[in-house]
Amino acid sequence: MIFSDLLNATTHSLSNGLTGIPISAAMDNTETWQQHLLQSGEPALQDIGRELGNLQSLLSSGVAGLDGQAIGRSLSMLGAQTAEVVRSAPEEVRSGLSSLSDLLLKAGGQLEQAR
DSSP states (O other): OOHHHHHHHHHHHHHTOGGGSOHHHHHHHHHHHHHHHHTSOOHHHHHHHHHHHHHHHHHTTOGGGOOHHHHHHHHHHHHHHHHHHHTTSOHHHHHHHHHHHHHHHHHHHHHHHOO
16 A cells, blocks of 8 residues: 555544544554654654554553553654644645544544543
8 A cells, every 4th residue: 555545544433433443454554654754764654653662552552451541641642743844845735634633633532632
């Protein structure tokens, strides 16, 4: 899957809300992103890849052990990191990355505030 297809698929999934994404699909998606980002050779992208590893750890604890606030913090961090790379991203993916950043920040904020 090429980068823009992955970006579009991720944005589409997140736009339908977190509860509509099966854990297995989220794990597959984060794994694919992590591989791309860690192999990029760009420090900012590798930082995002490492945070995705953190998110995967949080998601792998099983449904009963999920920590919504910790997952929210991770999603918010990913949203902030994604917003940082938008400026240096190729023009054809900037809009998609901005949308992804907004969705991550929104989802993260909702989970962080949930009690």
